[in-house]
Amino acid sequence: MPPKCVAQKQSELRPLLSGSAPPFKHGQWSADGTCLMAASVTSDIQTFVVPADLLDEDRDKRLPLTSYCTIPSPEPVNAVVGFPNFHLQDHASALVLSSAREHPIRLNSALSSNLVASYPLVNEMTEQYISPHSLTFNSTGTCFVAGSDSAIAVFDVSRPGQEPLAYSKTGPKNSRDSRWNPTTSMKGLVSALAVELSSSILAAGTLTRSVALYSSTGQGDCIGAFSVQGNQADSAIHGAGITQLHWSQCGRYLFITERKSDGVMVYDIRQTGQLLSWAEGRCARSNQRLGVDISSANGRDSCSCEVWAGGVDGRVRMWREPHLQEGALQPCLEFMAHNGTSTHYIAPV
Template identity: 55%
Template sequence: MFQPKCVASTAAQVSEKSVCDDKVQESPTERFWRSLQWTADGTSLIASLADNSIQTFVVPPDLLDEDQQPHHLSPYCIIPAKEAVNAIAAYPFFDLSNPSTALVLSSMRDHPVRLNSAFSGHLGASYPLINPMTEVYICPHSLHFTPQGDRFIAGSDSLLSVYDLSRPGQEPISSIQTGPKRRTSECNPTTSMRGIVSALAVDPASGLLAAGTFGRQIGLYAGMGQGECVGVFSTRGTAADDQISGSGITQVAWSQDGRYLYIAERKSDGVVIYDIRKTGQLLSWLVGRNAHTNQRVSIALTRINDENLLEVWGGGVDGDMLFQEPRYTTEVPFWQQLLASVILVQTLVKRSLQTN
């Protein structure tokens, strides 16, 4: 069995400084991580932390040099925020050699969506999402770039908003009310969903947007979130729910061929797999992830040897990092344990690294 090896860590006991703020500030090395993303070129990591900051870590060029391992990862840039950062999204064409592409979106309460340089922290643009009745900012709980990188989608309370990246300061070019906000209002459960849109993912081939809510519903929308609702289904009350439970969707991820949707939830012991060709038929689920927490404990999908096969990687509150090769059958496979340490808020896998 493959055994992972730590090649770099942020755990060294040293103080760190922000290079994005004129007032250099010391920050503790003990961090509470909220989310973590690889950049598209595999050279950097972008994280949001509970200290209301976004941090960029550039992977060292000699990362795989065993003589230097484990490397210490220090933040290249720290972007301070005035409020807790609800969501981040790295630009899909992020290129270390081209600073103009080193961009990160973020959302926070009482502010527009922000587009910052991940290397300098400079605020390049902002995109308002305003409640027309109260004229206050709406804070998205999920952000996702379209595959072309010219637009992004923001998910908030029963609302999907699509922005044109080239139109800073402007309102969304498209807004879809996913369902009524008031529980007393009637709605069609097959085409309408209510609640905070907490997870987004677009299938590049079909342009189908999957949007998940904390209310445990999944909505499928054509045209990368600008088209009609194809269908809505729920993870509540299924055979998988009896086995692994869940209390709100925190991540949705497409298989490479766009046939299957992987769904991770908070307070859950696994991951569910749905067949989207049949508009949301439960196909299988993975058991034993032990993510019984309100934190977003995410998963990662990676291809095996350039074949159309996937491994699903994840972590849990016990610190175990696990992986599984899912079988698209009704059999229920268990995860395989690799190691133990601390709560694994995010598990990321990069099969190849471009470190030069």
């Protein structure tokens, strides 16, 4: 039985030239599951506070989702991530981090839009701002990682306006360089980041279809690097650059999502370090970043999981326990919704 729609966002944004409301290109839940944060193509970041009676079974009508706060951006937003200690009742923790072209990385209040702090990432040669295309926090929220062109920077949240704690190149830009090592080097725009909570291993993915693993949340050495190009799944689901990375709750498996790809790859990182399985039928052959999320069916301490993905056909599909199987997997559930998805950490939403 497909999920039931319990709330929806009505069109209230200023119209585009075509007369239609600008679409959202990215959405995610806050860490406490009380808010949705969404970035639109008009560069705004909006916060929606979820109604308290969202899952009331006695109600037949859908609840309206109304924007609580809008954070304007001077330029298109490249990356957005919510603070890991976000709590609606503690306004000081209700924060959202974002990067925009030709501006410092910004930390804003998700409830008032006020600028709390900014963190400059500057090219020393040109003195221009570098705009990261991926952002992620460590588990405690004391630092965050920013991915840019063949580089990773780690910032201390408590040191706004300061240079990063660590800045490292992911490898020489030319693979003919004598320093190039295919097992520890990768090049290209770092477009996806994910930190494994128990080990603090940072996974970084690029638009050139490479993945590298770093110790100490990106401040340590490169543990290893590999390319997803030419693997067994490539001919089946294709891909043109990594857009999302997710760790399983147990920290053993890495889920890899690409643009122009009809699936999601699952790698066994802790054991074989090789492709294990892949989800097929995502219907996402697009340059756009169509959303994928991983839901743990039995809580954060379980390795049981479901992969949820949106497609260009407006449908959401789900694959159950892909890490416990091998080869190609078909979705076990699909329904008409939108072209992106993000699952609630606590409630089945």
